[in-house]
Structures are given as structure tokens and as C-alpha cells.
Amino acid sequence: MAAPLTPQFGGARRRLIEELRGKGISDLAVLRALDLTPRHQFVPSGVRHRAYEDAPLPIGSGQTISQPFVHALYLQTLRLQGTEKVLEIGTGSGYQTALLAQLCRHVYSVERIRPLLETARDAITECGVTNVSLLCGDGTYGWPEFAPYDAILVGAGAPEIPQPLVEQLAVGGRLLVPIGGRDDQRLVEIARTADGTEQREISDVRFVPLVGRHGWEAT
Ligand code: SAH
Numbered sequence: 001m002a003a004p005l006t007p008q009f010g011g012a013r014r015r016l017i018e019e020l021r022g023k024g025i026s027d028l029a030v031l032r033a034l035d036l037t038p039r040h041q042f043v044p045s046g047v048r049h050r051a052y053e054d055a056p057l058p059i060g061s062g063q064t065i066s067q068p069f070v071h072a073l074y075l076q077t078l079r080l081q082g083t084e085k086v087l088e089i090g091t092g093s094g095y096q097t098a099l100l101a102q103l104c105r106h107v108y109s110v111e112r113i114r115p116l117l118e119t120a121r122d123a124i125t126e127c128g129v130t131n132v133s134l135l136c137g138d139g140t141y142g143w144p145e146f147a148p149y150d151a152i153l154v155g156a157g158a159p160e161i162p163q164p165l166v167e168q169l170a171v172g173g174r175l176l177v178p179i180g181g182r183d184d185q186r187l188v189e190i191a192r193t194a195d196g197t198e199q200r201e202i203s204d205v206r207f208v209p210l211v212g213r214h215g216w217e218a219t
Helices: 010-022 028-036 045-050 068-078 095-101 114-126 163-167
Strands: 057-060 063-065 085-089 106-111 132-136 149-154 169-180 185-192 197-205
Touching (some): 010 068, 068 149, 068 185, 068 197, 085 095, 095 114, 095 132, 106 114, 163 169
Parallel strands (some): 085 106, 085 149, 106 132
16 A cells, blocks of 8 residues: 655645546545555656646656546546456556555556566555556556456557457456557447447547557557
């Protein structure tokens, strides 16, 4: 679990949470996780002063930490109860990994860029979160060893739904994945039912590309 709030940035974090409430985030468990998680420890020192803006920020290797509203939207959509096994594709900064860890039983998270994964590992450990397993690799294959998952979140945009991820969903489980072009996508929710899958669109989003066998080719 996250360490108690550091006084540093506490006011800025509370203002961000008020901003997110104003934008429609009302799930108390999600707001609490945001309150307990020091986003400034998940961004490079050069942009730390902007950590509590509701904006994406560069994290190195050409990648970004997503806008807090987008993380909150994913988490509010999932309505986690605290008992779930969750797979995250695209660890990035590790911030969403740490948020998820407070809302479910265990998070499995896959990142393809090793330096990002190692920085994320340090940040996650530093804020006291322990129910997380990290893997360096192509997350479009999922992480079959620990499947099935109650929820799968993809934090990068795919040209189409990566089938291995659908196959690794438990019945009753849900996959959230941005689908569309390289620069903008629709966030899609795929629910696995006893008979097949059901799909609905949540909103417009902008993510970096999901690069891999069941995603985009590297440029
Ligand atoms: N939720 C993260 C999002 C980071 S950006 C955050 O807010 O920090 C998306 C991440 O997905 C990048 O770090 C990128 O390297 C990673 N990624 C892209 N394709 C991937 C793939 N096939 N497997 C695993 N990670 C991938």
C-alpha cells in the first residue's frame, strides 16, 4: 500500500482531486487511491513541479505518463472490489500500477522498454506497494502464466483488439483498450460473457502506440 501522504505536494494533490471530481470522477475508492499515491515520485525530476496538473507528461524513451483523468476514468469504469487479479499492459511510469494495486488483490504489469520498467519498479517499491508483479516483454501476448484475469487494462493505443488479451479474460472479466489510429483512439470495453464477448465504447482518448506482435510495428 502507498505510504502515508508526504506533506510535500499534498495541497497540489488535493487540488487535482477536486479538479477530477469536477470532471465526473465520483468513485470514492478511486479518489482515495489518487489521494494516497504520490504522482510526483513517478515522473522525472525535470517535470516534477507539474506532477499534479491534469496533463500527460514525458517520462523518457519517447513515452508519457497519462493524464490523471484518464487513469481515473479507467479505474472508475472497472469498479474493482478489491479481490481481482488484474493485468496491465504498458507499465510506463508505474503510477497506474500503484493506483490499481490499492484497488485489487494483485496487479501483473508488462512493459516493453526495460529502463522504464526499472524506474517504475523503484517508484512502486518506494511508495510501499507490494502486490505487483512486473515483466519486461511484448504485452500484446498478455501474460498467459497467470491468466485468467478479472480485468485487463491497456495503456497504449492498438490498431485492433489484441486477441490474446481477450483469451486471457475470465468469464465476467473486462478488457479496456484504446483502439484506432496511431494518434487518437476510442477507449473500448470488452466484457467476456459465458457465450462470447460484449463490446462498448467509452470515450475518445489519445495514447502512444501499442507496439508489438498484436499491435503496431515499431517505427
Ligand atoms: N499507464 C502508463 C502509460 C504509459 S504510456 C503511465 O501512465 O505511465 C504506454 C506505455 O506502454 C509505454 O511505456 C510503452 O513503452 C508501453 N508499451 C507500448 N507497447 C507495449 C507492448 N506491446 N507491451 C508492453 N508495453 C508496451
